[in-house]
Every structure is written in structure tokens, then in C-alpha cells.
Amino acid sequence: MGSTSLLHRLVKRIETKEYRTAGSEERHQWLDNNDLRPVPYADRTFGWKSYFWFWLSANATPASFYGVSAALTAGLSVWEALACQLGGQIMIAVVFVFNGRAGAVYHIPYPTIVRASFGIWGSYWPIVNRVVMTLVWTGVNAVQGGECAYVLLHSIFPSIARIPDVFPSGASALNSGGMIGFFVFWVLTTSLLHIKIPSLRPYMYTKLIIFFICSICLLGWALAEAGGIGPVARQGSTIHGSTKSWTVARYVFIYCANGATYATNAADFLRYAKKPKDAFWPQLIGYPLSTFVVGIIGNLIVSSSTITFGELIWNPINFMDALLQRHYNSATRAGIFFLSLGFLYASVISSIFENFIPAGNDLAALWPRFITVRRGFYIASLISYAMCPWYILGSASSFVSWLSSYQIFLSSITGVMLCHYFVVSRGYFKVSDLFIPSHDSLYYYSRGWNYRAYIAYVVGIAPNFYGFLGVFGVSITLPATRMYYFAYPMGLALSFGTYWALNKLHPPVCSKMGEHFHEVQAEADSTIIGSEPEVIDINLRADKGMMESSEKDASLV
Structure with missing residues (x-):
């Protein structure tokens, strides 16, 4: 009895506040917590300027420096590779703004929105897809x-570079000194996860300024060492004819697919918009443009390495460490210290926005009774350490290819979501029904599963799965390889078309096909209830007083 009572008290202690304060007749609503509901009025603070600067800041990270390196190694010139990246990211930005429209209008996150198309229980598989990708990328x-962090520590402590490496050769992406840097980064990032997402905007803008100051300084340093922009920036393409045409096509769609995770959970970002129009043009222009600008700076920096060091160093962080090892004097150490500190700060803030926010939303959706977005942040942080990512990067030769190939699963999910919102529901969501696990909900379908969505999902994957196997060394034909270049748009189109056809043949209760496009933002607003003591009002009985309570009391995390 004692142990049972202790376990019961422990369970009660870790339940979310919404579940604890709900009445017994409402506790079946374990699909609900504050983080899955519409964003309170007070937190809808992102205007068009905020979003534009958000993307410029989000891409202001060292990881964006060398995004086109794969296309360069395939034989394209720097400028051709940058053009492929820009073209691909314009494509994915279009998908992003349309798939995030529901979030901008109804202010609900991806895990809640996906219930409308896949069903109350069927939504779990698309959420798991996103959770896996987010945790790995974290x-x-x-x-x-x-x-x-390692380069920063190396500028202070020269002995860190001489620590004996305990990892087997080639098994880890980090040596013993790098592991110390990893731990420093992990602690810094985790210590900032308690800050509310809307309150992070000042950090985002500060990061933008610091990153570009550091980038321009490193660029000037690199050009001064090399005496010019370097041969890589001036050299032309090494491939021609049809080979070059297929290579361009391949990398345009690779860079398109690299943003597939953003496109799938676009609502997690756009739900904070003041108005739906604020979430359109800033993403369509700001996202691809910001990556392009950072990519130009990064490639000019690393192109100088062939002159300075006699070899090409594609990672600017490794380039800084090479400068440090070449001239380990007080001036170099001071310069590298401040540069690496700025880049470290940029990496921490980027990780929070690009990894922890999606992870928190997705994990909260998997078990809302016990997990809030904030708790999801810390769970993601622990898993990101426990999975030993330094081994994953060091030992899995197909790891990067596998990550980009995961597009075939995300494209099918996105195709279904787009079709449901714009064609099937015609822009209308009954938000309260997204939290009802019974036949009373428009989105319960067949025992909580929408078979139409799952058939469309499989149809979107099937033609691309053969090419997906080729990533792992399975021998496939050249036509199949080339067809796989177009995996993302193909999966998107096939899942979209199949879902449309199935809804046309067998319309669900929530279908409004053939009606006028009609978004009802008031539906989202009337669903927000004060965080204490009420829970979500399933019958939309919210009155003005309740909504005022929500605006005052409800919080995002």
C-alpha cells in the first residue's frame, strides 16, 4: 500500500496543471494542455518585421556557412552552387508559408493541426516522424x-589540444578536447531553456548583430592571410553538358528538401503572428535570402584556405582553429577567442529556435498529461546528450544522406496537410474538436484514424522508396537514381492528389469541398480558456470574461 500510495503521489506531482485542475468528467481530455491550444493574445507578438529579422537571425549560424559544400564537391562552381541553394529554398519557402497558414490563422501548433487530417489518434505517427528528426538534429x-566551444577553449588553454584522445580512430566526430567543448555547449543551451519563447526575441536580434560582426571580421582576416578571395571563388564548373544539368537539378531539390522539416511544422513558428498576412512575405523572402547571404560570406572565407594552408577547409570553425595552430600568439588567441565566442552564442540561440522549439511542441503532443513544451525542451536536451551524437556523425557514413533522404516521409505528411486545409476543409477548423477523442469530434473519423490520410501517405512514399534504398548502398538503376532527385515534389504532389481523390470519393464529416474558402479565426480565439482553473471549453461556451482571463493568465511555456 505504501509503495502504491507513493507512486500515486508521484504521478499526481508530475501531471500538468491543466490535467490536475480538470474535473473528473473532463479528464479524458488528456490530449490537451496550454501548449497545444491557440496562443494567447498577449503572445501573438510577431509582425512582418519580426519574422523577417527572425529568419535572418535563425540562419546567422556557423552551420549555414558551408551549406553548399556538397554541390561544390560535385563539380559546380561556388556561384552555381549558391544559385542552386537559393532556388531550392525559394521552393521550400512557398511550401512553408502555405502549410503554416493554419498556424497563422488559428494560432495552433503542428501537433494539433495534424489531427485534423490524420485523425485524433492517427496524428501520432506524423508527430513521431517529426520527433525523431528533431531529436537527431538537436x-x-x-x-x-x-x-x-572547443576553439574558444583552445584559444585560452593550449593544453586542450594535447589531451590524449580516448576515442577509436574514425569512430567519433569529436576528440577528447572536442567532447569538453560539446559539454560546455550543452550546458549553456540547457541553461537558457527556461526563457519564454516570445521573450527570446532580444537574444535573437543580439545574435544577428554579433554573428555578422564576427563573420565580417573573420572574412577580412581570411582575405588578408590569403591576399585575395582565393581560387575556389573564381574557378568555374568542372562538369558540363547533361551531367551538369542533372547535377543542378539534383542539388536544387536537395536544398529544397533540406528545409522539409521547417515546412512540415511551419505552424510552430507562424502561430505567433499578429495577423495572418504577417506570416507570408517575410517567410517567402526572408528565409531563402538570409541563407544565401550567409552562404556567400562563408564560401568566401573558406575559399581562401587553399592559399593559406594549401588545402580546402570547408568548415570556417576548423579554419579558425587552423589559424590558431599556425600562429599561437597573443594577438591570434585574442582574435580567435572573441570570434569563437560570438559564433558560440549564435549557435546556442539557433539551436533553441531550430531544434528545441519543434521538439518541445512535438513531445508535448505525444503525452500532454505529463509533458508541456517546457518539459519537452529538457527531455530533448537529455536525449540529445544520451544518443551520443558524436558517434553517430563519426561512424555512420550514410548519416547525412539519410537525413536528407528522410524528405520522402515528410513530403507525404505535408502534402496531406496542404490538401486538407485548402481543399477539403476550405480553411475551416473547428479547433475545439481537435481535442475531443470521441465520435463527437469532426476529426475522429474511424476510431480516431483517417484512412484517407494514411493511404495518401503511403502512395506518396512508394515511388521514392526504391531510390531511398540506394542511399544505403543498394544497387539501383541510373533512371531510378535520377527520379529520386525529385523525391520531395513528387511525394508532395502524389500525397496531395491521392488525398483529394479519396475525399472526393468518400467525403468525411468535416469536408467542405465545393464550398467557399472560409477561415474563422474567432473559432480559435473562443477556444482559449484561462489556464486556471478551467480547461479547454469543448462546447465553445467561452464568454468574454473567459477570453479576458486567457489573455491575462495563459502562458505559452
Whole structure:
């Protein structure tokens, strides 16, 4: 009895506040917590300027410096590779703004929105897809941030570079000194996760200023060492004819697919918009333009390495460490210290926005009774350490290819979501029904699962799965390889078309196909209830007093 009572008290202690304060008749609503509801009025603070600067700041990270390196190694020139990146990211920005429209209008996150198309229970698989990708990227980006921390420590303590390496050769992306840097980065990032997301805007703007100051300083230093922009920036393409045409096509869509994770959970970012129009042009222009600008600076920096060191160093952080090892004097150490400190700060803030925010939203959706977005942040932080990402990067030769190939699963999810919002529901969501696990909900379908969405999901994946196997060394034909270049748009189109056809043949209760496009933002607003003591009002009985209470009391995290 004693142990049972202790366990019961422990369970009660870790339940979210919404569940604890709900009445017994309402506790079946474990699909709900504050983080899955519409954003309170007070937190809808992002205007068009905020979003534009947000993307410029989000891409102001060392990881964006060498985004076109793969296209360069394939034989394209620097400027051709940058053009491929810009073209691909314009494409994914279009998908991003349209798939995030529901978030901008109804102010709800991706895990809640996906219930409308896949069903109340069927939404779990798309959420798991995003959770896996987010957690893996959280660990990978922590390794990259750890490199910045290592260079900073190396500028202070020369002995860190002489620590005996305990890892087997080639098994880890980090040596023993790099592991110290990883731990420093991990602690810094985790210590900032308690800050509310809207309150992070000052950090975002500060990071933008610091990053570009450091980038321009490093660029000037690199050009001074090399005496010019370097041969890589001036050299032309080494491939021609049809080979070059197929290479361009391949990398345009690779850079498109690299933003697939953003496009899938676009609502997690756009739900904070003051008005829906604030979430359109800033993303469409700001996202691809910001990556392009950072990419130009990064490639000019690393192109000088062939003159300075006689070899090409594609990672500017490794380039800084090479400068430090070449001239380990007080002037160099001071310069590298401040540069690496600025880049470390940029990496920390970027990791929070690009990794922890999606991870927190997705994990909160998996078990709302016990997990809030804030708790999801800390769970993601622990998993990112526990998965030992330095081994993943060091030992899995196909790791990067696998990550980009995961596009075939995300494209099918996005295609279904786009079709449902714009064609099937015609812009209308009954937000309260997204939290009802019963036949009373428009989105319960068949026992909480929408078979139409899952058929469309499989159809979108099927033609690309053969090419996906080729990533792992399975021998496939040249036509199949080339067809796989177009995996993302193909999966998007096939899942969209299949979902449309199935809804046309067998319309669900929530279908409004053939009606006028009609978004009802008041539906989202009337669903926000004060965080204490009420829970979400399933019958939309919210009155003005309740909504005022929500605006005053409800918080995001």
C-alpha cells in the first residue's frame, strides 16, 4: 500500500496543471494542455518585421556557412552552387508559408493541426516522424556548437589540444578536447531553456548583430592571410553538358528538401503572428535570402584556405582553429577567442529556435498529461546528450544522406496537410474538436484514424522508396537514381492528389469541398480558456470574461 500510495503521489506531482485542475468528467481530455491550444493574445507578438529579422537571425549560424559544400564537391562552381541553394529554398519557402497558414490563422501548433487530417489518434505517427528528426538534429547541431566551444577553449588553454584522445580512430566526430567543448555547449543551451519563447526575441536580434560582426571580421582576416578571395571563388564548373544539368537539378531539390522539416511544422513558428498576412512575405523572402547571404560570406572565407594552408577547409570553425595552430600568439588567441565566442552564442540561440522549439511542441503532443513544451525542451536536451551524437556523425557514413533522404516521409505528411486545409476543409477548423477523442469530434473519423490520410501517405512514399534504398548502398538503376532527385515534389504532389481523390470519393464529416474558402479565426480565439482553473471549453461556451482571463493568465511555456 505504501509503495502504491507513493507512486500515486508521484504521478499526481508530475501531471500538468491543466490535467490536475480538470474535473473528473473532463479528464479524458488528456490530449490537451496550454501548449497545444491557440496562443494567447498577449503572445501573438510577431509582425512582418519580426519574422523577417527572425529568419535572418535563425540562419546567422556557423552551420549555414558551408551549406553548399556538397554541390561544390560535385563539380559546380561556388556561384552555381549558391544559385542552386537559393532556388531550392525559394521552393521550400512557398511550401512553408502555405502549410503554416493554419498556424497563422488559428494560432495552433503542428501537433494539433495534424489531427485534423490524420485523425485524433492517427496524428501520432506524423508527430513521431517529426520527433525523431528533431531529436537527431538537436544532437547533431550540439556537436557543431561544441566545435565552437572547443576553439574558444583552445584559444585560452593550449593544453586542450594535447589531451590524449580516448576515442577509436574514425569512430567519433569529436576528440577528447572536442567532447569538453560539446559539454560546455550543452550546458549553456540547457541553461537558457527556461526563457519564454516570445521573450527570446532580444537574444535573437543580439545574435544577428554579433554573428555578422564576427563573420565580417573573420572574412577580412581570411582575405588578408590569403591576399585575395582565393581560387575556389573564381574557378568555374568542372562538369558540363547533361551531367551538369542533372547535377543542378539534383542539388536544387536537395536544398529544397533540406528545409522539409521547417515546412512540415511551419505552424510552430507562424502561430505567433499578429495577423495572418504577417506570416507570408517575410517567410517567402526572408528565409531563402538570409541563407544565401550567409552562404556567400562563408564560401568566401573558406575559399581562401587553399592559399593559406594549401588545402580546402570547408568548415570556417576548423579554419579558425587552423589559424590558431599556425600562429599561437597573443594577438591570434585574442582574435580567435572573441570570434569563437560570438559564433558560440549564435549557435546556442539557433539551436533553441531550430531544434528545441519543434521538439518541445512535438513531445508535448505525444503525452500532454505529463509533458508541456517546457518539459519537452529538457527531455530533448537529455536525449540529445544520451544518443551520443558524436558517434553517430563519426561512424555512420550514410548519416547525412539519410537525413536528407528522410524528405520522402515528410513530403507525404505535408502534402496531406496542404490538401486538407485548402481543399477539403476550405480553411475551416473547428479547433475545439481537435481535442475531443470521441465520435463527437469532426476529426475522429474511424476510431480516431483517417484512412484517407494514411493511404495518401503511403502512395506518396512508394515511388521514392526504391531510390531511398540506394542511399544505403543498394544497387539501383541510373533512371531510378535520377527520379529520386525529385523525391520531395513528387511525394508532395502524389500525397496531395491521392488525398483529394479519396475525399472526393468518400467525403468525411468535416469536408467542405465545393464550398467557399472560409477561415474563422474567432473559432480559435473562443477556444482559449484561462489556464486556471478551467480547461479547454469543448462546447465553445467561452464568454468574454473567459477570453479576458486567457489573455491575462495563459502562458505559452
